[in-house]
Amino acid sequence: MMYALHLLIIVSVYGILGLSLNLVAGCTGLLTVAHAALFGVGAYTAAILTKSGTSFPVAVAAGICLSCIFAVFIAVAATRVRGDYFVIASFGFQMAFSQVANNWISLTGGPAGVVGIPALEFFGWRATARSSAAVVAVLIASVCCLASSVISRSQIGRVLRTIREDEILAQAFGHDVRLLKIFVFVVGAAMAAVAGALYASYMSFIDPTSFSVSESIFMLTIVMLGGAGSMLGSVVGAVFLVILPEALRFVGMPADVAANMRQIIYGGMLVVLMIYRPRGAFGEFSFRGAQS
């Protein structure tokens, strides 16, 4: 039961990440490999602040702010360069974050990470039991789900899809593409930061490996498996990809081998998906036949 609750929390965290990346990459077509960095900014800020005695809601808010500021930089890059060059830029941002997390030891603890992060706490109520943490996680995930559904169905969501399909067309209709790209990145970053805070406070320990470029790729796999642009897809992708590797544990594979096998499975899925079903399970956009 405890194990199931643990999985539920992890699925919620990655569900939020999948949903937020889906807004950016799936709906708007901005293929970023820096999402784990946004997740990490939220997690580190929340971890460091709550450890130094700040209350959880304030720490989360600070994490959201910092993550959004970071996202604005990435979004500005997205307005200046496109295609491959944006992928390179986001890769640069992701690696820059990883470098700071690994090397600014006095702040982030370096490769050893931050330990002893306090559990979730809302105005005196502490979610020390795993069940209450799970309830909070699912609640937050539902709120994120609602938010992304509102955005995706609104007028703005339609314009975002237009940007994905044809940016010049969106401009021709008089939409401020720059502002919209920044907006979608900021929303994505805010959600990722919440996921980060949730993750840090639940795990009570974070280190740079949870926010590496491999994690960014994992999040992209979640979105691509579920299908770009589909919210249901992102949630199903998160559930599937978090629970699937747990099977390796039951096969009796040693932990370090299992970690590598997990990555190999994700990589393999990405390849197979791109060849046989680029649309993903429930996707509306195939990343196919772009006129480039």
Place this chain on the structure above:
Amino acid sequence: MNPLAIQITLNSVANGAAYALIALSFGVIYRAAGFLHFAYGGVYAWGAYALYVLYVRLHWPLLCGFCGSVVIAGFLGGLLDVFVYRNLRRRAASPFAFLLASIGVFTILQNGLPLIFGDSTLSLHRAVGRDGFDLFGARLSRPQAAMIILVLVLYPLVWCIIQRTSIGRKFRAVEVDRELAELSAVPTVKVVTATFIVGSALSAIPAGLTALDIDLTPIMGFPAILVGLVSIVVGGTESIAGCALSGFLVGVLQNVAAYLVGSRWQNSAVYLTLLLVLLCRPLGLLGRASTRLVGQK
């Protein structure tokens, strides 16, 4: 000049030479394939480990092992093209699909290495020994010297092949416009596969030399990708000179940054420069408008 300055210059040039070779092989593949071949980092690391297996485990002579690793890397690159990218091309996949598939392949290759060799760092030091050459009071190790010589040999060679031979002409045709090349009876599929083979084989050279000079880790492909990406951003993809420039630029940046702010931050300096160039001069330092950048919607 004081010895420290000479040593930094020498290290910059030697590292720059290795990076220039990486940039050359990455750039050649990018020019023909037209997408970011992230799996390059995986092929690079596998090339280095192939050298390790041939030399340490199978006791081949060093030079034979080196040639063997070049062949293995080329073969691996060809396999990737035939089994992954050709399938994508047949289905008219978008550049993003290529990119994601390539990232997937990279993940597989990178995580495959620890399964076979373990996570720990492997060393090839005893193959070349610690001694090197003494230049004006600074030390140049043998692999470093080999890198510099190979840059001087391979750059003109590749330039000649691309500019002066019929194969090179076909390669350029595929680079500029694949459909038009296809219509003009250029065997585009073969040209792309051949480029993957040659580019991947070339990648084993800096990989092997870096392995001899420093050591081997499963994640050694990451720096290679970084250099490849920088070369695309900085040098522009059309020119061979751009590849060399970007390679040496990274070499200088890393060594100067290591001296000024400590070796922990030397890669950060590269990323920072990469981002600054991308944001301030999106057309690359050489400043020519690339059709790939402007033309992409």
